[in-house]
Amino acid sequence: MATAPNPGALSINPREQALLIPLLRDLIQALGSNPSAARYQLLLADVENGSVTAEHFGELENLLEMGLHTGRFRARFGAIGEEALIRLFHQTPRGSAVAGTVQDVNQALTALIGQSIEQLNLAAHGPDAYTFTIETDRCRVTLRIEPTGVRIGDVELAI
Numbered sequence: 001m002a003t004a005p006n007p008g009a010l011s012i013n014p015r016e017q018a019l020l021i022p023l024l025r026d027l028i029q030a031l032g033s034n035p036s037a038a039r040y041q042l043l044l045a046d047v048e049n050g051s052v053t054a055e056h057f058g059e060l061e062n063l064l065e066m067g068l069h070t071g072r073f074r075a076r077f078g079a080i081g082e083e084a085l086i087r088l089f090h091q092t093p094r095g096s097a098v099a100g101t102v103q104d105v106n107q108a109l110t111a112l113i114g115q116s117i118e119q120l121n122l123a124a125h126g127p128d129a130y131t132f133t134i135e136t137d138r139c140r141v142t143l144r145i146e147p148t149g150v151r152i153g154d155v156e157l158a159i
Contacts, residue, residue, distance in 0.1 A: 009051040020047045064089040101149040
């Protein structure tokens with residue numbers, strides 16, 4: 001008999017279980033006697049039960065971030081599997097924060113609708129930090145793209 005889901009937990013559907021369970025088993029085996037293996041074993045038990053409790057969100061987020069950053073999920077499961085894991089990541093606290101910053105930037109960029117683009121420029125500001133500048137006939141907006149997310153950096157208005 002199934003129990004009611006924990007309100008602070010993240011539900012894991014059968015497709016996500018099919019993707020996560022072998023990943024977690026491989027990771028636990030690779031970690032061997034490392035103390036972190038026990039934490040991932042607890043996450044595996046949650047995933048097998050179909051609901052990740054809040055105390056295991058950190059391990060789930062770390063696993064998803066690592067696989068998404070390295071391209072390992074796409075290589076192992078293809079684009080469809082990777083997309084399923086991206087959607088799952090966006091349901092975690094860290095992933096939700098990332099999705100929220102993207103939504104905020106998109107909302108801010110709607111102010112540029114109808115303006116003529118005069119220049120676009122992407123610049124590197126370190127190994128994992130970039131700026132993307134959009135210059136229009138009325139303003140210049142700089143987006144900061146960093147490992148923690150994307151945000152509006154500077155806004156200059158033509159007066």
